[in-house]
Amino acid sequence: MPLLGLLPRRAWAALLSQLLRPPCASCTGAVRCQSQGEESLQVAEAVLTSQLKAHQEKPNFIIKIPKGTRDLSPQHMVVREKILDLVISCFKRHGAKGMDTPAFELKETLTEKYGEDSGLMYDLKDQGGELLSLRYDLTVPFARYLAMNKVKKMKRYHVGKVWRRESPSIVQGRYREFCQCDFDIAGQFDPMIPDAECLKIMCEILSGLQLGDFLIKVNDRRIVDGMFAACGVPESKFRAICSSIDKLDKMAWKDVRHEMVAKKGLAPEVADRIGDYVQCHGGVSLVEQMFQDPRLSQNKQALEGLEDLKLLFEYLTLFGIAEKISFDLSLARGLDYYTGVIYEAVLLQTPTQAGEEPLNVGSVAAGGRYDGLVGMFDPKGHKVPCVGLSIGVERIFYIVEQRMKTKGEKVRTTETQVFVATPQKNFLQERLKLITELWDAGIKAEMLYKNNPKLLTQLHYCESTGIPLVVIIGEQELKEGIIKIRSVASREEVAIKRENLVAEIQKRLSES
């Protein structure tokens, strides 16, 4: 009976409770008699069979959405729209163009770009033709776009859904389908100027969203690799150890160390040397200090990274954001494609208030430099250096929604400005004429889809949906050529000439 496994828990419980109450003789099996008391296993089995048959005939009885996904209700959408507007307007303030790519790519476009995470890709079924996968981020499609169109220079933003088959943990606001907001600068430029702008953008967005205090951790892949080399990590293990280090924001050092030694075969003394470094974090003075580090200063790559970080801090000071940035040697970033500066923004105070559960949201924005990715798509390997960032909007949506819930804040899910009402029967025609005038003047207006609604029902509708104004038409108003305008909040009513209706409403709306 494999079908039973597919039944939602509630349906299964209902089925079971029916099984324990067998039908009376007159029951057809569809409508069940409530008056029976006697139980019979045989009858119950017959019912089970017939119920199963009914389910097989109506498989749509099972109604749910795919694991790890969710619908976005109008309430969600309002919060999202506000946050995305702020993010996108910041991207536009910095001169970015919009673009979009298909939801899926050729499978081979996406393979070998993400390191250990590649197994989380959603593949499409082979229905004859190409092998396709849903996009896993917006960065690889961007690099593919640049290479395919031979674009050497571009500043773009991209807001879109991506899909990852992760174990969904809905409590933390992580889903298998989620929205990404990326900003990237592609092109050969003088060092660290675009990189610094990316950090400036992250600061502008996180300040603008008023999520509380935040910090941006900065490091450089070349410093990470230089540190690995200096500590004695074999080069073949660089990316694997990098993945382990990336988990330091979720796992304790001892667990990360265990993973590196027991699972990834790193010598314990090498792990301990790494352990000394990853505790270091600080401002530009730590950069200076690392120049003097006996091991790191021997490594050419690490020195290049440190030089760039020094220059970066200079620009960040000019941008007025240096105090938000922390050079942090524990920052590694999991993705394979980074080649230079990397960064990750974390909220310093979870916005916890009395009675609110603490939020473990992790990083809310991240990014870095990836100078080799476009070259992987170019037939001749021509490189286009890139640097960019991704705003973790899903986590931000979650934080803002939780905060609103705690405060008991409600959002309007419509923008309707005026409601057209009547206290009288048989006034549908007049309401339709009136609302047409409003719509045609660009005013957001609603009415009830009833021939003869009660006035109280109409006014209740305005109160419950937050519509500020009501225009009322009845027998007398029609006779006198007037309309009543009522403020829902103050319940005040004024009569105005019918021909002044639109002008009067526009005046009131512009004042409010």
Add this chain to the structure above:
Amino acid sequence: MPLLGLLPRRAWAALLSQLLRPPCASCTGAVRCQSQGEESLQVAEAVLTSQLKAHQEKPNFIIKIPKGTRDLSPQHMVVREKILDLVISCFKRHGAKGMDTPAFELKETLTEKYGEDSGLMYDLKDQGGELLSLRYDLTVPFARYLAMNKVKKMKRYHVGKVWRRESPSIVQGRYREFCQCDFDIAGQFDPMIPDAECLKIMCEILSGLQLGDFLIKVNDRRIVDGMFAACGVPESKFRAICSSIDKLDKMAWKDVRHEMVAKKGLAPEVADRIGDYVQCHGGVSLVEQMFQDPRLSQNKQALEGLEDLKLLFEYLTLFGIAEKISFDLSLARGLDYYTGVIYEAVLLQTPTQAGEEPLNVGSVAAGGRYDGLVGMFDPKGHKVPCVGLSIGVERIFYIVEQRMKTKGEKVRTTETQVFVATPQKNFLQERLKLITELWDAGIKAEMLYKNNPKLLTQLHYCESTGIPLVVIIGEQELKEGIIKIRSVASREEVAIKRENLVAEIQKRLSES
């Protein structure tokens, strides 16, 4: 050598041309010597083998996007944003809430909802877990949402991508991934009020977009079915014949007749009877005429449909749009789920100008009533009546883009208002300080990511990207505490005090 088939034509040509020019003795095979003349088949074969090996090692040499899809460039995005803004603001004007659903649904949610088109669904690969398919439209997910959340009443819009594995015909602007914009009203209301509003919305949007004159064909599924019954179509063939009739806007009657008779086994005299009806179209007078039709007037369903259409025309007259509507008995709509009024908007004049190719765009908006769909998802079959519409935005994007191309119109792909320039070397720091002031004041600003750009390069950048204002800082400005503001269009420059910069720019931008 199956790999060869995968090489893009240009790469294949390059490979062939190299084969005809064998390497000199000092060539490694990677860098090719240009000075050789002698050809040798043996060497050529060796090269082929090594080239193939190189390709196997670098499979990303093949760079393309999935069949039937495309990237949306910044130019595309600007046009889309404008059109979507207009569409969405109309939906909001009519009191709709926004919502979204996942890109994929359980496969069983989507099966048996679309009639003959079901084969065009994209399935996801079975990677363990549920069987999933990409959404095919936004209507079925909406119905699933209503049933799952037991929502009995909702007015919502939904803008999102859908996917169909159709033979792509890119010339006509049809893709396998495309955007839909839907507006739907769910709930039990008095007849034809929401239906009329859907038609009003279609008119507002098509007028607002200024696509030229248009007409909305209206019919009713009950009239279609009643007509079939009256003509002698067996009930088992209703939906199949409906699909054929739906092709009348793309195929001639004789071809549709052939399909019905030869492929779908309809008796020729039955087909001819249908042929008489599907030529009929007109206004409310045709509705009156059909009430008198000897065959139709015998059919209860058809009479119900005609009654509703009569009422609909009454409301459309009050909305001031009756002259845009044509009762058209050839309109059938392909999708299975319609149960009442159906409609489809077509442009009357293709917007052809001298030198422009005529556009065959088909319908630009469509919809109808589907009272049974939500019930298909409800365990107890509870129905929620629905009516809605979908704007064919992809076709509209295409028309607008073609028109702009013909007119030679260019769009700005960024919104940058101010460019920060310098005529002098070593002024990066001052530019960074200046642009920070602008960004922090919410002004959209750019600069070049160069330490020492030439002034001419900077001004050219403004002209080519349409930035209206330049602020210029140099040695002398710095000394005097001033900034020059230059209008790119007039090339006029004025000097202002540095501390007045933001205010002066905001003033200029608000004036323009």
